[in-house]
Amino acid sequence: MDFEALFKQFLSGDVAQQASILRSLTIFLPELVLSSSIVLMLVARLVSLDRIIPTHWFALLGGMTSFVIVLFQFWEFGNSQTVPVEVFTGLAIHDEFSIFFRGFLTFFLVFVIALTVLTGIPDDEDAPDFYSLLCGAVVGMMLMSSANHLLMLFIGIEMASVPSYAMTGFLKGKRRSSEAALKFVVYGAGAAGVMLFGISLLTGILGTAQFSELAPRFQAVFANHAGMQDPATRCVALALLMIAVGFAFKLSLVPFHFWCPDAFHGAPAEVGGFLSVGSKAAAFALLVRLTTSLAGDGSGALSQLSLSSGLGLGLIAIITTTFGNLAAYSQRNIKRMLAYSTIAHAGYMLMAVSALLVLQSVQTDLVFQGNHQENGPRAMEGLLYYLCVYLFMNLGAFAIVALIRNQTYSEEIDDYKGLAQQVPVLAICMAICMFSLVGIPPLGGFYGKAFIFASVYEATNVHWFMWLVLAAGGLNTVISLFYYLRVAKTMCMDSRPADAVPVTLAASSSPAMYVMLVSGMVVFLGIIIDPLSKVALHAAHALF
Amino acid sequence: MGEVGLNAYLMVGAVLFVCGVVCMATKRNGIGVLMGVELVLNGANVNFVAFSRYTSLGLDGQTVALFVIVLAAAEAAVALAIALNFYNNHLTIDVDRGNELQG
């Protein structure tokens, strides 16, 4: 094939509803911007430009630019009749859903960078490394959120994970930090390996790695013979399971959560905040995409598949939530506690996915659809809303932890006694975040939870098991009250011990502003729900 | 002696995979653990290549394999760096010595 042919293909793709390489690159612009900002940062240090311009400006600039571009793409989708297209010959897909997540991630990136700047991690020497790792990880997550191919899936996960390993161990001098990093990397690598093996089996049996192809192929393979006696079925089941392990690792679902508490404990709070939100969001995006495309139109064997996988996820969700809440209760170190709460919340969100799958399994049942319209998108909307609120409340909590750590050099909950008397701002914002994590109106956390429970309730019409899921959700909400309240109580009701290190933070100082902004967003999302939920629903529609 | 079939390759891949996992779970030496990781990944690679040869998967498989090799390298690099850092702090690479974080 000669050059013209290649060039022509570059300009205008040769396959239907696949974007040409050029178009793909334009669509890929946010990621490109981030990557180029990474390069810029490294070069800047090479020419020691970072002595003049602090490195984080580059990172901030890159993050903001890419966010703006994503916004523009979203707007483009909004009013012109742009249709979802597969980019890079079907490796990735470009639709509202991916845009939503890419926007989410870049937005989040900006906030994290701002936080790191405020808390002074890292120092100027390491700043370029740190921010390039950060941006790289975000790029990986964006790939995850728009992956359309099992290879892309793997690359995305790896790209997201590898920098996180490094960031976890970023405090080089600290024993704990390095230990955490080691555990994280080994565990992560192991999980990745298992996942990859699963992918290899799946692709092998179905003969494709394209998401859009999976469902039909599955139909084709299992149209005639289903059931577990069939080796192929068993093999596919195993493969899916192994892939699930990869996701479970990313989402820190029980029993693949072990890395999470240790990594969060060892890593700086900022990194913890980043991991707990970013990688989780991306992983959920990917999970949803994969499962929905596996469920396909939910006819025949697919319905069977999505129902059973949905129930399986439901079971795991129950275990994860309960485990996370129970384990969190007895923690002394707040980062560890937040790690377990992260696990628990992953469980809540997983409930949404399981509800989605269970509902998808009956989408051909028209009678059911008759009186339960568009329940799939609803479930997704719940998930997305939850993620958005979760961004703010968790980031807020971690930010406050980091700020207090900077002054007291302690992350033990007991050292937070009576902070309300010294820094009411932090205490109040922490209380807001905590109660939002419990899920108490009028704080944003409640609505995400309520929406998810709503779709779980609807799923109970399909399978009784979902009642258990619902009950577990409710029960855990009550249980989780204890340890979240404990933090609020320690900060607001106990009195500050005389010998405790005094903490000072002017309400007008920029860190205080930051914290107030974040927790203010939590309240805001608890009062003005409409816009975000509309956007979320819109994005969710792209999947169906 | 007939032609070697797909299953043989898959068997090799599976064996590699299991070896890798066992190695990860048993080795106390950090480097050894990382090698286990490599084994697991390569087990998967064998599968990919085999499938691309025998099934309708086609070239995709081999492409994936190539990508995986690269990723494995990158991962190994980071992992080794972290292991080195671990050594600096603990003066050993015995992974069991890192048990401060627990509970």
Place this chain on the structure above:
Amino acid sequence: MSPETLLTCIVFLPAVWAIPLVLFDAKAKEAMRYWGVLGTALTFALTLQLLMQFDSSKSGMQFKFDTPWIANWNVFFSLGVDGISLPLVVLTGFVCLLSMLASWSIDKNVKGYLILFLILETGMMGVFLSLDFFLFYVFWEVMLLPMYFLIGIWGGPRREYAAIKFFLYTLAGSVLMLIAMLMFYFNSDRSFDLLELAKIASGTSAGRSHVYGMSMQVAAFIMLFIGFAIKLPSFPFHTWLPDAHVEAPTPISMILAGVLLKMGGYGIIRIAFPLCPYGAQYAAYFLAALGVFSIIYGAFAAMAQTDFKRLVAYSSVSHMGYVLLGIAVWKIVDGKTVGREYWEMGLNAAMFQMIAHGISSTGMFFMVGVLYDRVHHRDINKFGGIAQVMPHYAALAAVIFFAGLGLPGLCGFVGEVFSVLACWNFSPLLAIVAASGVILTAGYILWTMQRVYLGPEYKGPHPEALVEMNSRELAIGYTLVATAILFGVLPHLLFDPMHGSIQALTQSLASSYETLYGAIHTSQLP
């Protein structure tokens, strides 16, 4: 002021009023207190204006105000008031004003206290005014946080225990409520509108022909009832109340007893009954029995207390039992409602009892608080002879306690006697047991008064601190006494606005039960 904005103002004025408090200097305590008083006073004034503009001849909702809130889930921000919610709204404004006036004893972190207080008021107003189930739920929970902190920070020695107990009970209840809410939402073409849901339940909705299934109604009713019974509080769910009351500071106890407990009764009348008539009827006897049991049980428990505040708390359990009793006296004989007028009387009595209890128990807690502020203990056996040193106070306290005792001419009487009178039609046995409550109530209240107020001299600690009430306290005391007498002598002032709405409620419930009953017997329902 235009009707719609009026309600919105009533709901949000206190919260908005709290914002400027942030700017106050932490030392300007007096200023902040007056600011708070001003805010509650304005709110009370607004509620009074609502009372003025309210047309008690209409039975339906008035001042309705709708605007979409969460369009996707078609949740509306819809407020409205009818004869059932109006008295409670006014009561809320009234009690909040009084307890704000009683808040001078609070000295620790006044700013935070006032802010939480005002947010709490917004929450309570919202609960009574919202016509959208989701909105109702949100407001219901909004009260939770301020209350938690108000008890937990400004409370007594075991405040944290009490606070978390309160929090836990309420949260557990509201999780159940949430599930019930979802049930109705998904069984009603995605609607949270309470009126619409009630229409569907009564089968008179334009959209749908069939009503909710029986099993669903029973399940939903049980969940809702537990959620509300915890707030009420009714017998097995009452153990949070004594702790919360004992530990909470005086003004907060006043609000707890005066308003928060009413939400339980209000929820049952406004939501549990209209939305699941079948479930309600199914459980009616149980409810009434529970109410009667609470009456007796609370009275007995009160008699054995030595902590003054705990005693009053248990008396609340006993008094709210009449509310439950009055609500539940719905007699059905093969599908037809028998003696609807008596049930109507019961509901009226229940509402009246809620208001009356709002006045009397607020007063009782205030009176206990006055003593506590002076001598800093609440051990009844250490008191005595208070009437000798503080005659004026003792006289006011006596009136309030007699109001609690249910003495004619004071507000306590009408609610209790009417609910008991209405009960005979429903079940003579229960009526007799409930009537025996009058003896017990007299017993423990008189005994308490003898031990606390009568006798030659006060032997407890800090006798020097026993000085007559100051003018602010006198103002509160006299206001309470005046209202107690007013409603005791002219109960129709209260019955007139309620009457229409309650009549409509009973009629629609009766008819809806008949339709459902018919449907069951022609077996159109699961």
Place this chain on the structure above:
Amino acid sequence: MPETGDILMFLLTVAWLLPLAGFVVEIYWLCFSHRLNKGAAYCAVACIGIGFLCSLSALLYWGNDTHWAALSEPDHHGHAASHDTGHGDAAHGAGGHDHDAHAGDADQHSHDQASEHADAPAKKYYSGTYYELARFGGLRVSLDWYIDSLTLVMFTMVTFIATCIHIFAIGYMHDELTEEYEDHEVHLHNGGHFSRPGRFHRFFAYLSLFSFSMLGIVLSGNIFQVFIFWELVGLSSYLLIGFYIERKSASTAANKAFIMNRVGDFGFLIGMMILWTSFGTFQFGDRTEGAHTEAGLFTMVRGHDGKLDVSEDGKQVYLQDAHGHRAEKNGQPLTISYMLLVAAGLGVFAGSIGKSAQFPLQTWLPDAMEGPTPVSALVHSATMVAAGVYLAARFYPVFTPEVLLGIAYIGCITLFIAATIALVVTDIKRVLAYSTISQLGYMMLAIGVAGWGAALFHLVTHAFFKSLMFLCSGSVIAGCHHVQDMSRMGGLRHKMKITAYTMLVGVIAIAGLAIPGTSIGLSGFYSKDAIVASALAYSELNPGHILLFIAPLVTAGITSFYMFRLWFLTFAGTPRDAHVYENCHENPSVMTTPLLVLAVLAAGCAWGGEGGPLYRLIVDSETVPAAARVASVGAAKVILPSHQGHESDVHHVHSTAGMLALVSAIIGMTLAYLLYVKKTIDPNQIRQQFSGVYDFLVDKWRFDSLYDAMFVAPVHIISAWCVSFDKGVLDPILHSAANLTVLTSKWDRAFDETFVDGLVNLVGTVTYNVGNSLKVIQTGRLRQYVMWIAVGVIVLFGALFTTIPK
């Protein structure tokens, strides 16, 4: 010219509300002027005095308006009444029709009266509504007024006695006019006596409050309203008994009184429920609203002819509408089950039991003597306790013969028990208290044996002489500086003549003495005579119930015995306690004048006996004409004797009964004379001989200890249970629930020591411990983590393999 009813209503309402106004003024007297002048007293006296004038003028107006038809010969009147009420027509119409010599002069005049009133027939009673309390659909609760001759008589009596007692109290409470009132009965823990500012104004405020509530009962036009004021008199009696709040005994007695009344009210409430549910109204009289007339309770039960309309099987009673026909509701005739009607009657009567201290609730009244003596005179002898009787009489139409039988026996038991106890009591006030109970028993008995008129007759006379005697005792107590024990008195007649002889009048009156042969005696004689007579008539018709005649007869003797014993011990003989005798003195005129006035009335109020004006006035308002015998249809087969006309049952036996009663009274008196004056028999001997009986009586038949054991103790035990139930059962239930979940979950270690209190701690502990034990999994060992991956995969695969349907 306004309606007669309205004028009466206006006058009585003024009389009723004035004391309330007085109360408000007096209670705040201390705010306006200083506490040490008698302003409060004058205010109170003024209020009640004006009240008396109003009610008297009301009575006169009414009489004038009806040409005193009530005073005419009863048989004509009775005939007229029955005939008139047949058409719901007027009493004074009867006055117009009768051609009797008595009203001869008024004849002409009355004719045109009748003709001019023919078109607008006035009723036997006037009633109306003040305002509605509440209205539920057809049901309405309101404050009404109901005025007939009984109301008027009661009003006049109450206000008059109250006025006297108020005036007396000015003197009696004089020593309260001080800033430093030394109370010698209260000892402080530092040994000294208790001293407090005086409470003059407060006493009169309470008295006014009481007068208001009492008049409220008399005036009220429906049973619910009666209940309201019923409670209010309870309150004011509570306040007055506990007037010396610093005395433990006083406050305890007050509580006892209130709670025991509440026990009665419990029954009252049940009765009201039944009436309310089955009649749908509380009204006594019919109420005309525009066109249609709504029947009141009395009409519903008795119709216009005063007969119960009982169904054939005797199970149901048909209700009547305002026009005297069977009431119907959408075709169905309205009925009430006969048993239910009986229950309602008994319930309402239970209220009377509590209020007028009948067996078994009599024990509170003697303790109530803790209050100042004027209170005992007004509240606990003359008026409030009589309210029970008044209610029973007022509600007579609703009582079936069975209920009446019950009332009779309650009264019978009470009068005997109380009299016997009075034999041994030495506290002068308590003797009177027991005699009060006993006399109330007489009234109840009378009502029970259908002696409706007799009962109320006795009520009024008793009010006079009993209040007289109480005031006398009060004056004795005041004179002897608060000595109440008769065993320390004696010979006081030399020192305080007026008191002594006025007291004697009262004693003779209550003893029912008369000049033998002639039927001329003091008021008590006539009224007791009437009661005994109707009792005899009753027991003649129902030989089974002969006891109902024996008991009052014997008790008549006992009564005169202990009353004379009281008088002899106090006034006659020689002083037993020199100290007391020396210091005692006659009281100022402000206290003695009321005694004289009351003495006159106690002597003469019943002049003419059953032919006299008082009896006629009362009987005029009898709602159930007892012209003929009434045989019961219910369970108890009793026949109620007829009362009116010369051939009535009562009339036959009247003379015999009177004779017997007189004889026993005289016997009693002579006995007392022999024991306490002549000392021919030594009381102490008897005391020793019958020591068992004596102790029994001194212990008041052991009622108090019995009730303590039966009610008070159990209540406290139960309440202790309730609390421990909260602490010990309710929370543990939640504990164990959580406990169970814990055990099922594998991590059951170190739980038990942490059960502290309450669900929260427990669930807290549980979660905490579970969490702790979860920590074990998080070993921190990397290789185990990795191991978990493999294990996880295998386990999950196993799970999948087993669960996926084949």
